[in-house]
Amino acid sequence: MKKGDHLFLVDGSGFIFRAFHALPPLTRKSDGLPVGAVSGFCNMLWKLITNARDTSVGVTPTHLAVIFDYSSQTFRKELFPEYKANRSAPPEELVPQFGLIRQATVAFNLPCIETEGFEADDIIATYARQATEAGGDVTIISSDKDLMQLVTPCVHMYDSMKDKQIGIPEVIEKWGVPPEKMIDLQALTGDSIDNIPGVPGIGPKTAAQLLDEYGDLDTLLARAGEIKQAKRRENIIANADKARLSRTLVSLRTDVPLDMPLDGLVLEPQDGPKLIAFLKAMEFTTLTRRVAEVTGADASAVDPVEVTVEWGADAHGPDVGEGAAALPEPAKAGAVSAISAPAVSPDALTPASLAAARAATFKGAKIDTEAYETVRDSAALDRWIALARETGVVAFDTETTSLDPMQAELVGFSLAVADNTVDAAGTAVRACYVPLSHKSGRGDLLGGGLVEDQIPEREALARLKPLLEDTSVLKVAQNLKYDYLLMKRLGIEIAGFDDTMLLSYVLEAGTGSHGMDALSERWLGHTPIAYKEVAGSGKGAVTFDMVEIARATAYAAEDADVTLRLWHVLKPRLIAEGLATVYERLERPLVPVLARMEERGISVDRQILSRLSGELAQKAAAFEAEIYELAGETFNVGSPKQLGDILFGKMSLPGGSKTKTGQWSTSAQVLEDLAAAGHDLPRKIVDWRQLTKLKSTYTDALPGFIHPETKRVHTSYSLAATTTGRLSSSEPNLQNIPVRTAEGRKIRTAFIASPGHKLVSADYSQIELRVLAHVAEIPQLCRAFDEGIDIHAMTASEMFGVPVEGMPAEVRRRAKAINFGIIYGISAFGLANQLGIERSEAGEYIKRYFERFPGIRDYMDKTKAEAREKGYVETIFGRRAYYPEIRSSNPQVRAFNERAAINAPIQGSAADIIRRAMIRMEGALSHAGLGEKAKMLLQVHDELIFEVEDEAVEATLGVVTQTMENATRPSLEMKVPLKVDARAAHNWDEAH
DNA sequence: CCCCAACCGTA
DNA sequence: GTACGGTTGGGGG
Structure with missing residues (x-):
């Protein structure tokens, strides 16, 4: 490397997380493999290699390397065992992409650098130092603040997502200190994500101000006694050691032993076919085409390469490029390894067989409703929240006073996490119930108050909120929209979730209920405690806050337990069935949208409905009088049974037909036919029915749905x-x-x-x-829609040879009925019914329609x-x-x-x-x-x-x-x- | 108190 | 002919 050379260092590990969170729509291969981050990575690399000059970097690289973390065991961990200890497991969709991105790097003919015991950041720092010493320039492709300490006049960073270059002025603008003070700043602020302690109560603003005043951390610590603000002064003095430890942790090493010398990073020309083979395997069609154009390779002559997919806990590992076919043990598998134990022969490791193995494991696994914990204080709640963060997946369920989430008040909530501490025979899920507002059973002068030993709701929610809103912890719920809306009313917006009801719905809409009890029977072979067993039913029903807490715990925690088990069974099936995209694009994102629509409601004018109701009552009464007159007796007009007896028994009108239970049919159709035959009574029944229907179903019922507080429906x-x-x-x-x-x-x-x-x-x-x-x-339909032609008139014209101009309304009406019939899976019987024509004639119409539109x-x-x-x-x-x-x-x-x-x-x-x-x-x-x-x-x-x-x-x-x-x-x-x-x-x- | 059949409102 | 949900009457427990 010499002066004028330009080294690009790509922070591969950082990019993966950044791309995953920044690229909103989850991209998947046709077999369900998530590849969004891989796609972002490939596009970014391609742009850098071919077109960096046109980005805000403005130069073309001569050298380029992609740097990865090797493992979580680094020298920092030895120095400070808690380092990065509270990192939750990466999102499930991300796990298989770590290995793929390494494979992508190799396909791009780029060096893939990692060193045991060191983080990517240290390697980047070391190369940056070496390159600068050799007289070259460096651009680090990352926007991670941990790397900003490396910025110098010769070393820039580049945020490829925002196409923004980060130099000294940008660092100062963002953090208030120049790059060389970033280490001290981070030492003071710490980092909750990496679990770097820092000094409590000191954030970036304060840290920058202090460093500006005292120059550097050592001076600050030496003169801490001079700080005016008492609290701040004590904090810094008391935590001086933590600050020094933090400084060591955030300082990047520039002396990492490197296998690959700088000159090994020279940017090589692209191997078109090699790259295309990988891109094809990823199904990145646009990029494949571009690469083919630029490299002159014939993409159609290249077969997709076999890629290695790793879903397991070792997906961070360095081994790349070898191995068997896809191995989609679902992410988080480690967390439930104890219960996903049944051996599957290695050659049968397909998505489908794994989903089947999951189903077999959970089917019939014992569920002990007496084993759940009742959480009575905040410390216990915090332990559960920590457990949820550790495993990355938690089932969540609320217990309330109402089925209506707009009216419901929170009574308690339950959590369930996978338990990887028990053996395969034991219970595999741990669950708890957190009662918040259970009342004592007695409603007399002495009782009716709050039961003791419950966490105050505000306190519990404050602890729960960060967990529920953290997208890196997956919340699993059954019918999450209910809990979402309820929690939103309490100031919490759940983010990062799965809904077992929706999983089931996507997997098998049309096969029975997707309610939790049915799913539990079906997939777990387990009958959960029925709600009415706990809260009673009918007149004896009580709201959940009146349920005894021990009983409530068994019921509520079981719901969370069952929900989590269902998730373990159903989520892998989503991949196996190739339905992940449907779930993620059409189903899950709609939950918050609908919750907000429901929460908004719509304004309904009570007066208008009340006036209408009165009018309808009067008109209906008038009809009733006439009906009794014509019938010669009074009866319940609303009773089809009594009406049938009057019409077809007493009055013996012709043309009656029977329903499948043998009753006289009094359907609107029958009554219309009788009216057309000249009878007065049936017409009046039809009109009466319309009025009473409008009154009972709409004008009378709607006001009852106006919410007492929002005044909306x-x-x-x-x-x-x-x-x-x-x-x-x-x-x-x-x-x-x-x-x-x-x-x-x-x-x-x-x-x-x-x-x-x-x-x-x-x-x-x-x-x-x-x-x-x-x-x-x-073709005819497509053309008609293209040209904006009246589609029913066009159909009529095609079928009956009648010109659209001046077409009789009846001809168009028939064509319209046929068009609708087609959508409904037409039958001659149905069409004849609809049009009031003979079945044979309807059959002719259908025949003619199919002749004109054989494609249908x-x-x-x-x-x-x-x-x-x-x-x-x-x-x-x-x-x-x-x-x-x-x-x-x-x-x-x-x-x-x-x-x-x-x-x-x-x-x-x-x-x-x-x-x-x-x-x-x-x-x-x-x-x-x-x-x-x-x-x-x-x-x-x-x-x-x-x-x-x-x-x-x-x-x-x-x-x-x-x-x-x-x-x-x-x-x-x-x-x-x-x-x-x-x-x-x-x-x-x-x-x- | 619960469930079903019949009926009817919408797309 | 498709897809729903609500109201009423009426029967059984």
Whole structure:
């Protein structure tokens, strides 16, 4: 190395963590292997090698090395055993990427440097010193503050993520001291992440000020008595030794013995095929193409290299490049090694076999509900929190006074961690319950107060908050949205979580319940204590705060225990089934989004509903009188049984049909037919039913959902209720507010914006038909959507040869019914019912439709075959819907399942699309400066409702429309455009 | 008190 | 013909 040479030193270990946390969407290979950090690393290296001059570094390297940590056993650990002791295990998705990044380095023809007993930082310091002494310049590719002490006029750092060079001025700007004082500064402040003690109470600002005043640490310590602030003075004097120890720990060594001399770091030309083979194995298509272009290699002639994937605790190790195929023992495996014991033959180590082994281990493992700990004081709670940090995964569950998270008050919470101290036969999970506000059982003058020996809620929450908000500790919960919302109301935003309910839902939507009790039966062979066994049911029910603490502990801690076991079983299956992306992109991120929507609620005008209710009552009463007159007697009009007897018994009207229980059917369809045949009574029943339905379900019920404090209505969305991926809404259901009839729409006028705001409604136009056009690749449909043509008129025109211009409404209506029928997995029976025509005629229509659109029949046949073969169908984003009964020998059952299987990819893909839009929406609004002005409130399958400040309405309409219309991108480009209609008004009726 | 059937509101 | 949730009546325990 000589003057003019420029050495780049890449902090490989640092980059991995940085990339992992900075790159938001988790990137995975098609087999589920997480490769986000590897991708970031490769892109960064490629840019540095080919294009560093155009970055803010501004020079091209002549030498380059990538430096890694060898292991956690370093000289610092010998000096200070607690060094880095409270580091939690790396995130699960990160573990296999350590080895891959080393392999990437080799593929780039770059030296991969590591030395036993030293950290990457020391190696970097040593090379930087040597290079400077030889007259060269150095750029350290890292933004780690621990390396800033190395910055000199000849040594710069470079933050590749922010494309920002860090020199002396930048260090001073950031820390208030020049690089040569960074060591002293760090000695004073310490570092909680690396467990460097420092001086308590001294942060960067104070440290910089002190160093500015006294010059350096030694002077400061010598003259500490002069410090004016008493507390600070005592602190520094008392902790002088700690400061000196800290200084040694943060000082980087520049004398590390190096196997590779500086001249060995000369940047070699790229070996195109070698690099491409690796990039292909990682499925980095864009970078593969670029590398092929630049190196002149023929990418298509290169086979992907076999990569080594290590999931285990040794993934930090240096061994690279050899070994067998993927070995996805899930991360954190070490933590549960005691219970994931069953031997699996080495050649059977596939994701699927490992998932199966996990399932076998946990199935039937004994769960002892008497073995749980009741946490009575903060010291005990702190021990559990430390345990959670140590293992990196903790199950969390709250116990409250209500199923409604907006009303619920916290009573206690439970935690569970994997126990790696017991043998394979023992209990493998440890759990505890932390009671906070249990009351004594007696409600008389003496009792009813708080039970003794409970941690005060504020104190417990203060201790819990850092754990729950720390993304490096995974919180596992069942139906986390509930706990998320509850904790958010208490000032805690849970971050870094998994939800066992959602894991189950992604793995097997369509096969039964995803509730905890059902999952426990299914996967653990264990029946958890029933809630009603603890808190009673019906009239004898009490709120959980009245439950005796010992009993509460058994119940609550078991829930956390079971949840953690389920996670151990289900999470590996996600990888094995290739469903990690669905879970991580469509499911998990929606939890906080929905929680915030639920928390916001929507304003409902009580007066409007009350007035409507009165009107409906009057009108219904008038109908009742007429009904009794026509019937010749009074009866309960709301009783289909009594009504059937009147209509078909007493009055012996013709055309009655029976329900499957043998009752007379009084459905709207039957009554409409009778009305059309000239009978007066049925018409009046239909009208009466509409009015009473509106009254009982909407105008009377909705006010009861207005929250006493927020004065708004907070629905609850279920993420795991449908087979197709749609959400569902309940308590109240705001996804079935009337819209079709004028009378019904009046109810929508009661949903209003706050003063100074508008409601914005944005809905996808014909999204399911567009999805159909895309998945079945129907040219006419695609063209019609491209050109914005009326899709039902186009269908009618194709089928019946009628020109679109001047088409009779009835012809279009029939085509529209057929289009909907197609989406629903059409049958002649159903279409005939819908259109009121003969089944044979409906059959003709379908036949003609398939002649004009043969691609639709192909799609339907293909979907049915897929469902029969695999038991499930998939949406365009890979979500599965299972139909276990599709092979039923009962033709009706089978046909029903076939229609559902045809519908699911269409309905489900539309659901995926709006989910993506919702997940991005808050970010998009914030980006446009609307984060505080426009709030998403409701989702109704293809519609999103927002509440927006008046002045921000125009801007919001644009952002919302764009976000929704672009929701599939960049993952997927549809063959038809998505169209969104959006408008604003004071109430929901006018906005829709 | 619990559960089911019938009916009907939405996409 | 698909997917939901809520209300009511009514039967059984």
